[in-house]
Amino acid sequence: MTEIQDVRGTAFIVAEFRAWENAAPHPLFVDPVVPIFLDARTRAAAERMVAGFPPGEWAVHLRTRYLDDHLDLQLTKGCRQVVILGSGLDTRGVRKAAPGVVYFEIDDKDIIDFKKARLKRAGFEAPIVFIAGNYVTDGLMGMLEANGFDRDAPSYVIWEGNTMYLTKPAVLGVLQALRRHVGRCAISMDYMSEEIIAGRTGDPRTSRFVEHFAEMGAPWRFGVDDLGALAGEAGMAVVDNAKLADLHHAYRPGRPLEGAFLDNYSICTLEPA
Ligand SMILES: C[S@@+](CC[C@H](N)C(=O)[O-])C[C@H]1O[C@@H](n2cnc3c(N)ncnc32)[C@H](O)[C@@H]1O
Numbered sequence: 428m429t430e431i432q433d434v435r436g437t438a439f440i441v442a443e444f445r446a447w448e449n450a451a452p453h454p455l456f457v458d459p460v461v462p463i464f465l466d467a468r469t470r471a472a473a474e475r476m477v478a479g480f481p482p483g484e485w486a487v488h489l490r491t492r493y494l495d496d497h498l499d500l501q502l503t504k505g506c507r508q509v510v511i512l513g514s515g516l517d518t519r520g521v522r523k524a525a526p527g528v529v530y531f532e533i534d535d536k537d538i539i540d541f542k543k544a545r546l547k548r549a550g551f552e553a554p555i556v557f558i559a560g561n562y563v564t565d566g567l568m569g570m571l572e573a574n575g576f577d578r579d580a581p582s583y584v585i586w587e588g589n590t591m592y593l594t595k596p597a598v599l600g601v602l603q604a605l606r607r608h609v610g611r612c613a614i615s616m617d618y619m620s621e622e623i624i625a626g627r628t629g630d631p632r633t634s635r636f637v638e639h640f641a642e643m644g645a646p647w648r649f650g651v652d653d654l655g656a657l658a659g660e661a662g663m664a665v666v667d668n669a670k671l672a673d674l675h676h677a678y679r680p681g682r683p684l685e686g687a688f689l690d691n692y693s694i695c696t697l698e699p700a
Pocket residue numbers: 434435436437438441442512513514515516517533534535538560561562563564586587588589592
């Protein structure tokens with residue numbers, strides 16, 4: 428990777444935020460792998476992005492903790508395949524490796540090549556099947572099955588930091604494909620409110636933070652106000668849904684909430700209805 432820009436570049440910003448949590452006095456998770464992807468340039472880019480706006484960084488910590496917890500739960504329930512869509516520099520395939528469980532990661536070729544090289548250089552070996560491509564335009568099920576995915580095995584899909592960059596038809600297309608073709612499947616994903624996308628939160632710091640993403644060529648385009656309706660259109664049911672503001676209050680009691688961002692950012696888990 429030469430430039431930290433467009434949607435691929437956001438993977439480095441998120442990875443930085445995640446790495447910073449390692450140094451917190453009471454971290455919500457520990458990620459000893461993610462520093463291998465980072466350097467002074469990624470740090471500077473992340474600092475610029477979140478300057479004076481801690482909720483931007485907290486959001487990544489909260490969603491990471493939620494997804495780590497839900498992955499643990501799915502593994503306990505017998506999940507055998509974990510699919511990570513738009514996986515970026517997600518390290519769960521290493522951190523959460525489990526006997527008999529295969530991880531499938533899909534992302535752009537540049538990101539996948541960079542990630543594989545860094546993992547290899549650092550000596551990390553993990554049961555990860557890396558798939559380079561675009562899961563919206565290249566056909567999600569074809570990509571997975573060409574790489575050994577078994578549609579009948581219990582599966583968990585992590586879709587983190589992606590839906591906001593897509594469109595409603597693209598998001599629905601992914602959910603419908605999973606619903607139609609994967610027998611036993613749960614999917615967790617984060618999503619913005621429509622107010623965030625429209626710049627209507629009334630919180631100038633939140634609006635500025637959103638603008639930073641547009642300026643790096645990664646505008647947020649899709650938000651959800653009625654999750655039940657979206658899930659219903661895909662034949663899915665909502666089994667869990669939380670605003671990041673609520674997770675913040677639960678995990679960080681006593682730390683005041685700043686601005687409107689975490690009230691307009693949610694994370695959920697869906698299963699076939
Ligand atoms: C904000 S980053 C999040 C990365 C990772 N999920 C995380 O939370 O650390 C978004 C990532 O999704 C990838 N991505 C977005 N849309 C994609 C698509 N249609 N196909 C493959 N990768 C995609 C980008 O290349 C980028 O690495």
